[in-house]
Amino acid sequence: MTATTSPGPAGSTVERPTSVDEAVKVLRDSRGSVLFRGAGTKMSWAGRPENPDLVLETGGLDRLLDHNPADMTASAQAGMPLRALQDRLAEAGQWLALDPPTEPDGATLGGLLATGESGPRRLRYGALRDLVIGVTLVLSDGTLARAGGHVIKNVAGYDLTKLMYGSLGTLGLIAEVVLRLHPRPETSATVVVPASVQEATARSLDLLAAPLEPCAVDWVGDPRGGASSGRLAVRFEGTAAGVAAQTAALRGRLDGAAPEVLANTDEAALWREYAGAHRAEPGQSMAFAGTLPSRLTAVAAALADAADAAGVDVSLASHSALGLQTARFSGPPAQQAAALDRWRREVLALGGTVLLRERPAEIDAAAVDALGPAPSAVGLLRALKARLDPDGRCAPGRLAPWL
Amino acid sequence: MTMTTTYLDLVAEKPTGRVTEQVRREIGGLVSEGGLISEPAQLRTYECDGLTGFRVVPALVVLPASTEEVAAVVRVCARERIPFVARGAGTGLSGGALPVADGIVIGLARMREILSVDAENQRAVVQPGVTNLGISAAVAPHELYFAPDPSSQVVCTIGGNVAENSGGAHCLKYGFTTNHVLGLTMVCADGSVVTLGGDSLDQVGPDLRALVVGSEGTVGIVTEITVRLLRKPEAIRTLVADFPDAEHAGNAVSDIVSAGIIPAAVEMLDALAIEACEKATGAGYSLDTPAALVVELDGVGVEVEAEFERVQRICRDNQATHIRIAQDPVERALIWKGRKAAFAAMGRISPDYFVQDGVIPRTKLGATLTRIGEMSRAAGLRVANVFHAGDGNLHPLVLYESAVPGQAEQAERLATAIVELCVEQGGSITGEHGVGSDKACSMPKMFTESDLTAMALVRAAFDPEGVCNPGKVLPTPRLCGERPGPWRPHPLEQAGEIERF
Numbered sequence: 001m002t003a004t005t006s007p008g009p010a011g012s013t014v015e016r017p018t019s020v021d022e023a024v025k026v027l028r029d030s031r032g033s034v035l036f037r038g039a040g041t042k043m044s045w046a047g048r049p050e051n052p053d054l055v056l057e058t059g060g061l062d063r064l065l066d067h068n069p070a071d072m073t074a075s076a077q078a079g080m081p082l083r084a085l086q087d088r089l090a091e092a093g094q095w096l097a098l099d100p101p102t103e104p105d106g107a108t109l110g111g112l113l114a115t116g117e118s119g120p121r122r123l124r125y126g127a128l129r130d131l132v133i134g135v136t137l138v139l140s141d142g143t144l145a146r147a148g149g150h151v152i153k154n155v156a157g158y159d160l161t162k163l164m165y166g167s168l169g170t171l172g173l174i175a176e177v178v179l180r181l182h183p184r185p186e187t188s189a190t191v192v193v194p195a196s197v198q199e200a201t202a203r204s205l206d207l208l209a210a211p212l213e214p215c216a217v218d219w220v221g222d223p224r225g226g227a228s229s230g231r232l233a234v235r236f237e238g239t240a241a242g243v244a245a246q247t248a249a250l251r252g253r254l255d256g257a258a259p260e261v262l263a264n265t266d267e268a269a270l271w272r273e274y275a276g277a278h279r280a281e282p283g284q285s286m287a288f289a290g291t292l293p294s295r296l297t298a299v300a301a302a303l304a305d306a307a308d309a310a311g312v313d314v315s316l317a318s319h320s321a322l323g324l325q326t327a328r329f330s331g332p333p334a335q336q337a338a339a340l341d342r343w344r345r346e347v348l349a350l351g352g353t354v355l356l357r358e359r360p361a362e363i364d365a366a367a368v369d370a371l372g373p374a375p376s377a378v379g380l381l382r383a384l385k386a387r388l389d390p391d392g393r394c395a396p397g398r399l400a401p402w403l
Numbered sequence: 404m405t406m407t408t409t410y411l412d413l414v415a416e417k418p419t420g421r422v423t424e425q426v427r428r429e430i431g432g433l434v435s436e437g438g439l440i441s442e443p444a445q446l447r448t449y450e451c452d453g454l455t456g457f458r459v460v461p462a463l464v465v466l467p468a469s470t471e472e473v474a475a476v477v478r479v480c481a482r483e484r485i486p487f488v489a490r491g492a493g494t495g496l497s498g499g500a501l502p503v504a505d506g507i508v509i510g511l512a513r514m515r516e517i518l519s520v521d522a523e524n525q526r527a528v529v530q531p532g533v534t535n536l537g538i539s540a541a542v543a544p545h546e547l548y549f550a551p552d553p554s555s556q557v558v559c560t561i562g563g564n565v566a567e568n569s570g571g572a573h574c575l576k577y578g579f580t581t582n583h584v585l586g587l588t589m590v591c592a593d594g595s596v597v598t599l600g601g602d603s604l605d606q607v608g609p610d611l612r613a614l615v616v617g618s619e620g621t622v623g624i625v626t627e628i629t630v631r632l633l634r635k636p637e638a639i640r641t642l643v644a645d646f647p648d649a650e651h652a653g654n655a656v657s658d659i660v661s662a663g664i665i666p667a668a669v670e671m672l673d674a675l676a677i678e679a680c681e682k683a684t685g686a687g688y689s690l691d692t693p694a695a696l697v698v699e700l701d702g703v704g705v706e707v708e709a710e711f712e713r714v715q716r717i718c719r720d721n722q723a724t725h726i727r728i729a730q731d732p733v734e735r736a737l738i739w740k741g742r743k744a745a746f747a748a749m750g751r752i753s754p755d756y757f758v759q760d761g762v763i764p765r766t767k768l769g770a771t772l773t774r775i776g777e778m779s780r781a782a783g784l785r786v787a788n789v790f791h792a793g794d795g796n797l798h799p800l801v802l803y804e805s806a807v808p809g810q811a812e813q814a815e816r817l818a819t820a821i822v823e824l825c826v827e828q829g830g831s832i833t834g835e836h837g838v839g840s841d842k843a844c845s846m847p848k849m850f851t852e853s854d855l856t857a858m859a860l861v862r863a864a865f866d867p868e869g870v871c872n873p874g875k876v877l878p879t880p881r882l883c884g885e886r887p888g889p890w891r892p893h894p895l896e897q898a899g900e901i902e903r904f
């Protein structure tokens with residue numbers, strides 16, 4: 001396989017290197033702005049990238065480079081889709097302990113690291129930032145730089161690997177990643193219980209304080225609350241005996257509620273539905289907020305208020321023991337923008353963070369600010385950008401106006 | 404612009420200012436009572452950290468009591484271009500807190516308050532001088548603890564843990580400091596104060612806080628830390644298994660992990676290490692065994708019990724000669740006391756030693772230990788091994804007597820050769836002690852010039868003037884010029900007349 005070059009939309013060139021060396025050449029031998037693209041499942045997250053001169057697609061960088069089952073590590077090119085990696089690792093009874101909502105759409109390892117997307121089981125295994133142990137980068141001038149390594153424990157040099165988490169392609173191309181793996185759990189079960197957002201908040205905090213080790217605690221429902229306005233799902237993984245014991249212990253703690261225990265296909269269907277609640281439907285805006293877990297009720301109340309004031313529909317999905325929540329807005333674009341803006345102000349006032357992930361194109365006319373107010377460290381971010389990408393080639397607009 | 408000139412330009416040591424009488428007086432006015440140390444005898448207390456072979460007396464030591472005081476001192480340093488070195492308890496083993504001659508040491512020992520504990524959300528906000536164990540002790544009433552547990556946890560500070568990205572025996576299951584820090588307040592190299600991260604797990608934009616953790620004091624001084632706390636596990640089981648040799652012990656480790664069990668900790672000690680630990684602590688390790696494993700499992704009761712049975716079976720299948728099971732928390736604590744005292748205990752069996760911190764893939768454990776044994780015999784020097792077997796982090800201790808002429812140099816060569824062996828096996832020069840001054844010149848063994856260039860660019864973004872702990876982490880021609888490796892620029896290159904590429 002060799003690199004292919006083709007014309008892209010709006011006059012940009014599309015390059016599809018099939019080796020890291022080719023990617024180095026593409027960047028070294030080109031000028032102008034460049035957008036890195038994996039499966040393209042999250043291109044609308046954060047700021048809209050300006051029309052790039054060059055689109056560098058990582059689809060040709062899709063090989064598993066190395067899998068050491070006994071060391072529980074693997075390395076792969078960044079364009080490899082997560083699900084393809086999982087298929088290969090499953091042969092050895094292992095997996096990359098990451099379950100992001102865009103996995104079924106072909107989300108790639110590099111894109112997942114650059115966007116920092118994670119799923120419900122982050123509660124037990126951490127985010128991709130916690131699972132990636134090495135990286136190969138290509139800077140915008142073609143400089144090839146590796147950081148980290150192939151061993152899990154390693155403090156040699158600066159952690160450029162984790163620096164890429166959330167960088168959204170603004171610092172350079174992620175070309176390869178080295179990953180820490182986990183054994184596939186023997187079995188799994190999920191306890192589902194009806195819960196308003198207030199109940200979900202209280203139960204999630206109770207679970208955090210309990211000597212149980214759920215791998216996911218998620219709530220999906222109506223932020224306005226009320227009886228049977230949502231459901232809390234608690235997943236356990238491990239040995240059959242362990243899962244049974246924990247499921248029983250949880251039922252004991254759910255005083256008065258009527259829990260249902262799901263396994264196999266029913267369980268898989270539930271988690272597919274929950275993943276869907278973190279995806280935007282056409283015409284919707286979607287934003288992701290991080291707060292303390294105890295703030296969920298306040299986050300929901302602020303969302304309901306913002307929706308009422310702007311006259312839009314909203315829904316809320318939360319990894320409630322982690323304090324990570326997705327809000328979706330439906331309605332006329334200008335009103336979506338107004339609701340989002342108001343909600344973000346409230347979440348920031350609660351000490352949280354908010355990132356706009358998806359929105360219909362019409363919303364841009366309402367001049368919605370995808371990132372919100374700049375943090376105190378924005379000067380450091382700009383200095384970093386100026387050093388690693390001095391000509392400002394990488395993804396201009398993506399983290400604007402911060403970068 | 405080529406990479407070689409970029410790198411050399413980036414790490415070039417810039418002309419620095421001096422601590423004049425006027426500067427000393429100005430800084431004295433910025434810190435609260437008792438915060439200035441300038442008596443030569445007192446300054447000598449700060450001449451080294453846990454790596455005692457390197458010593459430099461600083462021009463001044465400042466002990467600020469608040470973020471504002473740190474920032475005020477750093478602003479003076481930035482204005483005068485005076486290099487400064489942050490210091491916690493000084494227990495680091497790589498010379499990361501080694502002072503710079505004519506520079507200032509900024510000690511954080513007086514900033515030791517736990518500012519807040521949010522038990523419900525499992526967070527605490529602490530100052531950098533709080534000890535690692537101090538955090539766990541403060542939150543213990545809530546059944547919580549701080550997971551990273553370096554062996555020096557009784558005295559080492561969280562500020563130092565952040566600088567070094569400290570691990571410890573239990574990081575196999577629970578990760579390192581970087582996995583448990585959510586927010587940082589940092590005084591930048593120019594004296595400005597920024598917040599990185601915060602209460603929530605994710606921030607918008609590149610993860611700067613992950614870059615700062617493990618940067619060894621070279622990008623700023625952290626003055627406030629928000630840590631994530633964990634619920635204490637329901638059950639903990641600990642055993643010590645004796646093996647006929649290190650190879651069998653290593654195989655047992657591989658088998659445990661292959662069985663899908665992730666122990667909280669797996670530690671290995673060889674006969675020499677056991678001898679030293681027993682002399683120091685009397686923890687009850689078998690003195691006649693060539694190798695012993697400490698295996699600890701924790702988590703949900705039923706699961707731990709089932710896996711503990713399997714671990715014992717795996718040990719027996721690998722010809723374990725004796726298995727001791729901790730009967731209660733007191734016995735478990737004693738086993739850990741013995742293990743964690745290992746470095747300090749070496750003084751009981753040898754007047755001097757070098758400790759290394761190389762990492763290898765777990766599967767190379769047996770072969771690497773055999774090779775280290777051969778190298779030890781060839782050099783005629785004893786090497787004690789005590790290490791985190793679960794994650795392949797070796798701590799070979801090369802024993803020597805400085806009184807014997809030439810032996811220190813010989814021991815240093817052997818220690819370096821062992822670290823290079825780790826890199827050849829696909830590992831790392833350091834798993835938890837950091838690069839510091841000690842291993843900066845070994846960085847080219849692991850990273851290419853362009854890798855190091857990218858790192859130097861990142862560092863320069865945070866500290867363009869090079870005042871923040873200069874001479875650590877990245878190799879410089881001055882530090883490493885006389886040593887083997889690529890950092891020996893040709894005189895013409897130094898004069899700017901030729902380029903390497």
